[in-house]
Structure formats: C-alpha cells, structure tokens
Amino acid sequence: METAIACQDLKKTYKNGVKALDGVSFSVRPGEIFGLLGPNGAGKSTTVRILATLTAPDGGKASVAGCDALVNPAGVRLRIGFVAQASGVDKWGTGTENLTLQAHLMRVPKAEIPGRVSRLLEWVNLSDAAGRIVKTYSGGMKRRLDLAMGLVNEPAVLFLDEPTTGLDPETRAALWRDLKRLQKERNLTVLLTTHYLEEADHLCDRLAIVDHGKVVVEGTPAELKARISGDTVVLDVGAEAKRAADLLKPIAGILELIPDGACVIARVEQGATAMPTLITTLERAGISVRSSTLSRPSLDDVYLHHTGRRFQGEGEAGDAEKTAGKARP
C-alpha cells in the first residue's frame, strides 16, 4: 500500500443546495500525519465524512487503507478509527463500557477485548477513571477516551475531525504528543482537520489548505512557506490602508500587496532594506505608520497568498454542513 488515503475530484452538494466540495483531491502516505486546514465551511468535515464512509460523494473517487470507500465501505470501516468533532462517547456509560462496546462493534475478537480495553485505558491515562460514568469526565478526559475509542481496532488510518477545538493549551499539547507517539510506535496514518495554523505547523508532516470546497495548495509546512518568496512586512496605517496600498504599488521589489483592515501587508524581496522605503513613501504622502513588523513567511502568509484572505481561526466550530450556508450565501 503506497498511499494510505487517496481522493480524487470529490464533489458533494448537500440537499439544501450548499456546495460543500467542488473537486477535492489529495493523497496521504502511510505513517503520515496529514492536516486539512481551512475555515469553517471550507469542506474539511465533509471530506472526512466521505472518507469515513458516513456520507457518499456526488462524484469522484476515494480509497482508504487499500479499500475503495464507495465500493467497499465495510472494508474501510474495519480498518479505520474515526473521532468526530462532537465527542461521540456515551455519557451514561463508563470508560470501560464505552470501549468494550466499541470493540464489539469493531469486530475485535471477543477474547482480546478485556485486555485491549485495559491497555488502551492505561495508554490514555484513564485507568483510574475507567469505572466512572463519562458524564463526570472533564473535557480533556473525554477527548482522551475519544482517542482510545478510535484506536480500539488498531486501525491503519485514524480520522480526527478538529480534535483540539475547545481544549485548553495543555490538553492540546498532550494530544499532539500522543499522536506523535502513535505515529512513531505504530506507523499510524492520521488525517486531521484543524483551523489552528499553529496545530497544522507543529503537528502535520504535510497539509492541504482547503478553501471553498477545493484544495488550494498541498505540501509540507516548510515547503509551503519556502514556496512563498520574500519577507512579510505589516504596516499599521490606521484607516487609510487602501490608499496606502495604492501608494506603495509602484515601488520596485514588492511582490504582493494586500490591505487588511487597518494594516497593509506587503510581501517584499528584501524586508530589511525595503522597510525604510515603504515607511518614508507613506509618511511623505501624509500617512503616518503607527507600527511595523517584519517576518519570514508563516503559514498565515501561505494561507493569505493562496486564498487572498487572512486566516481567521473561528472560535467555536460547528459542522461544516451546519455553517457552510452561513459562510457562503
């Protein structure tokens, strides 16, 4: 198996007319942590739902762990773990009961279930809480149980839909460590969706930026950043961003100019030498520059470059299906 996940030209329009996917294609190699990055409504959740056989695309092809998701969904289900955005654990069951039921449904041989359940509980550090009803768990504990549920069949591919949304920074860091450990110990392939740039940058071996139901760019975080040449200069000019951008346009060495609220974002060949020129040009025209920053391109700039918008990690997330309508009228 040379690709763990391959999808080609996935299309999906929901019954309410929302076009969720408009030809999504990407592939993930075995043992890779792959991220789908994009705002709510971009199509991340829909893509994961298709790959996890929860919904069928209108067009395109998808294969997961060597099985065609459209022709042999049963084969896919046996080989994957799926951790949805909404927790999905039974809050009236204990940790052990939840895992045991999941193991049965995942067709784990009966004799292996008790041993595997207790090993997993220990692995996610829930042994002490194993006999407690999940309703009494904290958010972080519930998320760890979710992860254990997704691993109960020792899957080849694990899907995580916004695994760290709503988690505090420490729990998030702990989950990242767990995923890295799984990757190292078991060569697990992970596909996760996220709207945190930082998460995509630190955790993912490769990622795809999804926007308006399409993959706009795919590669390693370093590659994506390197592909954007030059430095980023952000100038805070108050209310006159649009006029400032027009003034700066003729200056040589500017690769890209984007007014963004009170700021002008300029991508320039040589940040350090261009900065004084940019500032004096604006000052001469009567626009005072309140502050300026110079940086190497970040994933934020990659996103900006490919979508023409700044990335906004939306706080509380709903399903793509639920918010897609609002995102794009």
Place this chain on the structure above:
Amino acid sequence: MNAFLSDTLHLLLRHLRTTLRIPIWIAVTLIQPVIWLTIYGQLFRRVVEIPGFGAASYIQFLTPGVVVMTALFGSAWSGMGIIEDLSEGVMDRMLATPVNRAALISARVLHAALTVAVQSVIILLFGMLLGARVEGGIPGFLAILLLGSLLGAGMSALSNGLALVTRREETLIAVVNFFGLPLTFLSTAFMAADLMPAWIRALARANPVNWAVLASRDAMLGQAWGSVAKAALMLSGFAAAAVWVATQAFRAYRRST
C-alpha cells in the same frame, strides 16, 4: 444474522444501563402508575354504576387501561434517545463502525418493549393491591405483558422513525403530545365501548391502543382467548409495519447526511 443478533444484544445492554442510571426515570416509572390508578380510580369510581357499563369494579376495568396507556406513553418518547445520539455524535461514531445497521433500530425497539413489560408488572401488582383481580391467572398476566410490549415496540419504532426524519426534540414532543391523549381517549381505556358515541367507537376500532386495551381486559378476566390471540396478531402486524417505517426512515437519514 449473527452480527445482527449480537449487535442488538450489546446495544440493548447499553440502553438498559442508561435507563437504570437515570434515577429520576425509575422514580417516575414507579410513581406514575400509582398516581394514575389512584386518581382515575377514585375520580371515575362511580361510572360503573351507569347502566350498561358492564363491569363490577372500576379498578378492575381501569388497570388494563393504565397498563396500555403507560405502554403507549413510555414508548412514544423512545425517539428522544436517538435524537440525543444524533446530536452528540454517538450515531456518527457508530455508523463509522461495521455495526449492523438494523441492530441500531431493533435494540431501541426491544429496549422499549422490555421497559413496558417491567412497568406493566408494577402496574398490575399495584392494581391487584387496590382490589383488581387477574381472573385469567398467570397466562392472563403474561398475555397482558405481551400485548403491552407489542404496542410499546410499535410505538417506539414509530417514535424513532419520526425522530430520524425530524431530528428535533421539539417536534417529537409536539407530536407525542398531539397524538398521545387522543389515542388514549379514542379507546376503551377509561370508558366502556357501549357508552361511547358511535363515531368514537368506530375510530377506536382502528386504534392499536384500543386493540391492546380490549385484549388486556379479556386476558385479565380470563375470557375470549380467541380474541386475545387475534389482537396479539394484529399488534404484531402493527409492530412489524412500524419497524419497517423506522428502517426506511433510518435509510433516508443515512442517505441525507
């Protein structure tokens, strides 16, 4: 078939566990029939004196009616559980496993039927305490449990089907409230058929709740076993049709997400 049975069993255990862990549910289950039997028993005590009512004691007449009414209302709320599973992501998590799809419905229907059987035992025992007599003996007692469970299975299947179509608690609440009492009062649960207006009697004939009430009353009195069997068959047909509806609703749900 093997996967169907074993998945049904495991999911049924989950539902039973959940029920037992919600103490308020148990309290309501125990207390509600007591209230029905006591209040209605007292309120309508003297209707047996109306010429043509045809029963010796009202509590004797009422007990099977309360059994069936409890079966109806208990199972009509069954769809709430599936809505909770939908909104909390439990359904998605399960649908991403190889679980037998039909088992997801059958476990809920079986759970409703079992719950009804337990409630019926409590009501019958309390009714006997208040003076009702099960003349039909143990076969009569068991027949009442069966009739109630069959009605409960059908109603819970319809409730789950509706829940899968609307996916909103509010809608389910509205529908159960809208149909619950009319279904009860368009039956002989509280009033003898001979004293009903003709149009209600006609409607009652098509009402599965009434089939269960009449047959339970016969089983209680240990009479007309033939019509008890016939009602059990009709209720089985009703339950089977309702499960079919729920299965179609589930299929439609899976296609639409």
